[in-house]
Amino acid sequence: MKLLRKYIDKIKPSFQEGGKYEKLQSTFEAFEAFLFVPNKTSQAGTHIHDAIDMKRTMAIVVFALLPATLFGIYNIGYQHFVSLNEIHTVDFWQIFCFGFIEFFPLVVVSYVVGLTIEFASAQIRGHKVNEGYLVTGMLIPLIMPVDVPLWMLAVATAFAVILGKEVFGGTGMNIFNPALVARAFIFFSYPSKMSGSSVWIADKPDAFSGATPLSNIALGDLNIPDFHDLFFGFIPGSVGETSTFCVLIGALILLITGIASFRIMFSVFLGAYLMSLVVNFTNINFYSQIPAYEQLLLGGFAFGAVFMATDPVTASQTNTGKYIYGFFIGLLAILIRVVNPAYPEGMMFAILIMNMFAPLIDHYVVQANIKKRLKRQIL
Amino acid sequence: MSNSKIIKLRKGLNIKLEGDAEKIFIKNPLSETYAIKPTDFRAVIPKLDVQVNDEVLAGTPLFHDKNNPKINFVSPVSGRIEKINRGERRRIIEIIIRADKEIKYEQFEKIELDKITKSDLTNSLLKAGLWTFIRQKPFNIIANPDDEPKAIFISGFDSSPLAPDYDFILHDEKKSFQKGIDVLSKLVADKIHLGVNARFPISKLYSQLKRVEIHEFLGPHPAGNVGVQIHHINPINKGEKVWFVNPQDVVTIGRFIENGVYDASKIVALCGSEVLKSRYYKIINGASIKNIIKDNTTQNKLRFISGNVLTGTRITTNGYIGFYDSQITVIPEGDQYRFMGWATPGFKKYSNSRTFLSSLIPRKKYKLDANLNGEERAFVVSGQYEKVFPMNIFPVFLLKAILANDIEKMEKLGIYEVCEEDFALCEFVCSSKIKVQSIISRGIDMMIKETN
Secondary structure (H helix, E strand, O other), X not given: OHHHHHHHHHHXXXXXXXXXXXXXXXXXXXXXXHHEEOOOEOOOOOOOOOOOOHHHHHHHHHHHHHXXXXXXXXXXXXXXXXXXXXXXXXXXXXXXXXXXXXXXXXXXXXXXXXXXXXXXXXXXXXXXXXXXXXXXXXXXXHOOOOOOOHHHHHHHHHHHHHHHOHHHOOOOOOOOOHHHHHHHHHHHHOHHHOOOOOOOOOOOOOOOOOOOHHHHHHOOOOOOOOHHHHHHOOOOOOOOOOOHHHHHHHHHHHHHHOOOOHHHHHHHHHHHHHHHHHHHOOOOOHHHHXXXXXXXXXXXXXXXXXXXXXXXXXXXXOHHHHHHHHHHHHHHHHHHHHHOOOOOOOHHHHHHHHHHHHHHHHHHHHHHHHHHHHHHHHO | OOOOOEEEOOOOXXXXXXXXXXXXXXXXXXXXXXXXXXXXXXXXXXXXXXXXXXXXXXXXXXXXXXXXXXXXXXXXXXXXXXXXXEOHHHOEEEEEEEEOOOOOEOOOOOOOOOOXXXXXXXXXXXXXXXXXXXXXXXXXXXXXXXXOOOOEEEEOOOOOOOOXXXXXXXXXXXXXXXXXXXXXXXXXXXXXXXXXXXXXXXXHHHHOOOOOEEEEEEOOOOOOOHHHHHHHHOOOOOOOOEEEOOHHHHHHHHHHHHHOOOOOEEEEEEEOOOEOXXXXXXXXXXXXXXXXXXXXXXXXXXEEEEOOOXXXXXXXXXXXXXXXXXXXXXXEOOOOOEEOXXXXXXXXXXXXXXXXXXXXXXXXXXXXXXXXXXXXXXXXXXXXXXXXXXXXXXXXXXXXXXXXXXXXXXXHXXXXXXXXXXXXXXXXXXXXXXXXXXXXXXXXXXXXXXXX
C-alpha cells in the first residue's frame, strides 16, 4: 500500500490548483479519499471523532441493498425463462448470468451518468464529491423495469441528479428523493416503458402476459400469486422490489447498524396496514379486497418503505416528525393504490408527496418546542 | 442536606478511553514558569497592568477587562514577568511569569463573612482576582458583578472522557469548600444548586454541606455539564442569568477567605492513552506542563490537550494549563492515511453507531487519536445528535439558525441554554464531521454582540 500511497502523493500536485489537470481536482480527491481515509486531524473543537463517516454510512446502505439486488438479478433470468417455458431446462448459473447481463448495463449507465454530473458539479462549486450518489446510483436501476431503454435511463438519471438534487445545492439539500425523481420522470415521459405488461420481463415472447400482479388486479384478475411467490419475489416487477424477503434482510441490516430510522420504517408499515384494514371494509374495487398483509407484499411497497422513505435528507428530521411522515406514506400508498386503479403503484407518489410535506411537519414539531419554551418564560 | 430526587438522563455517551488517572497524588517539583492566557476568558479584552520584567506577588493584577475594569486577573505566583506573547493584531496570547523559589503572597484584608456587606465582599473578590472564577450562563462568560443572578449552580462531578474524580480531588478540602459556598451564598438571593453523580453514594463532603441544594443526576456524559444540569433544574429564559463555579474554584475562593491570600493551587489529572503513568498532580494554576509530562509519555507523535478530549485546548509540550481546566490529556496525533479505512470491519474502531464490528464485540477501552476519520460533508444523517444531547432543544435546527445568522430564531430555539461543551458529543458522533462547537461558538459571539 505504501507504493500506492507514494504514487498518489507523486501525481497529486498536477491535480491541484495550477496543475496540469486542475479541472479534475474534485474527481482526483474523491478517488484518493476512496482509497485512503485522509490524514487530516482535528484542528478545532473535539479532538477525537467517531469512526463513522459518510462513506461508511453509504457503504452500509449499498451493502443492505445487496440481497435485493442479487435476487433481482436472479429473478430477471427466472422470469425470462418462465416466460419461454424453459425454466426446467436451465440451471442456476444460466439464470443468474442471463439476469446479470440484462441488469449490469443499467447499473453502468446509472453510475456513469450520475457520477459524471456529480463530479462536474462538485468541481464547479469547489466542493468535495459527496457519497450520496453511491446509494442513489444503485437505487435507480433497482426501481426500473428491466426492459427500460438505456438512453431513457440515462436521460432520467441526468434529470434526477441535475433537477432533483444539484439545483437545490447538492447532497443534503434536495427536497425529493433523487432516485424516485428518476422513476417519476420515466413514468410521465415514457409511460409505456413503466407500466403495462411488456416491460417487466426481459426478452419475453409476446404471447406471454408479463404484467405485475398489481396491474393484473386492475384488469379484474384476482389471481394473486401464492404467499410464497409474493414474499420471496418470484413475480414480475421492477428489478429490486419483488422480493419482500430480501428487502427485509436489508431492513434488518439498516436497523441493526442504526443507519435507517426505525421510526420511519415502522410507521410506514403501520400506516399502510391500518389503511388496508380500513379499505377492506369498503367495496371500491378489487384492490380494496386484498388482505391487508398482502398489500404490504405487493409492488414496490416494502422496497420503498425500507430504502426510499428512510432517506434522511428528504424525510422529516425530528423524531416526532418521522412517525407522522412515515405513517402518511403508508396510508397514502394504499390509498392511491386502491382509489386510483389506473396507477396501482402508489408508493412512488406517496413518498414524493410526503417528501414535499416533510419540512412542514418538522416546522410544526419545532414550533411546538418553541411555544413550550415561551410558555416557560411567562410562568 | 435537603432531599433530592434523582434526575435520570437517557441520552448521551460515555466514550471509554484508555488512560484513566490512577488515584495517586504526585508531588512533582513545581513548575518554573506560569502563564495566564486571556484567551481562556471569552469576551474579555485584556488591558495590561504590568510590563515585562516587573516583579509581581501571587495576587498582583496582571491585566483587567477593558469592558469591565473592575474585573482583575491576577498572577498565580510571585516572580518576574518574563514575556508577553502576542498573536495576530497584537492580541495578547500569554503572559508568562518566571516564579520565585518560594512563593510570596499579596496580603489582602481579612474578611469576616458574618459582618461584611455584599458589595464589600464583591469588591474584595474583584480586587484579589477571585471573581474570575464566577461565570455566568448564558454564554460562559465571567459574571457581571452588578447582575442579580437567578441562582448559582455547581456541577459536583465531571462526566467527560477520562475526567478527574472530584470526590478524590476534594477529599481534604472540606473546610475550604464550605467556606467557598458561604461566600457564594452571600452573593445570591436564591439557592445554590449542587449537581452530584447518582452512580455513586454522595461523598461526605457534599452530603454534609450547608446552604446548598443537592440534585442527583444519573446518566452518561454530558450529565456532568453544568449547562445540562441547569436545563433540568431551572432552565434559563431570555433575559435571565445564572452563575456557575467549578468545584475546585469554590475551594480557591474558600481559601482566600480563610487566609486572605490568592492561593491558586489545584489538582489536575494527567491522563490519556499515551501517558505512561496516569496520576493526579498538585500544581498551581497556570503551570507549564513541562515537568509533569517529562519522561512520562510514549515516543509517538502526540497531541497535548489542556482539558478533556472533547472540549480541551491544544497546547505544546511547554504549554500551560488552562485557567478553568482540571486535566491534561495526551493522545496520539493520528495524522496517517488509512488504506480503505472506511471499508474495514473495524474491531478496534470506536463508534456510537453500530456500523463497525466493535459494536458486536466491544472492547473495554479504546485508544482514539485526533484523526477526523473522514471528510467534512453537508448535514445528511438525521437523529444522530439527538441521541447524545439530553436537552429539550433541537440541535440541528439551532445550528442551522446560527448558520443563517437568524438571531430571533436562535433565541427561540434555545441559544441561551447551551454552550460549546454541550454540543461536543454531537461533534464527536457526526458522520458529516461538521465543526459543531465552532458553529455554536459563532452563535454565542453573535448573541453577546447583540445583547450588549
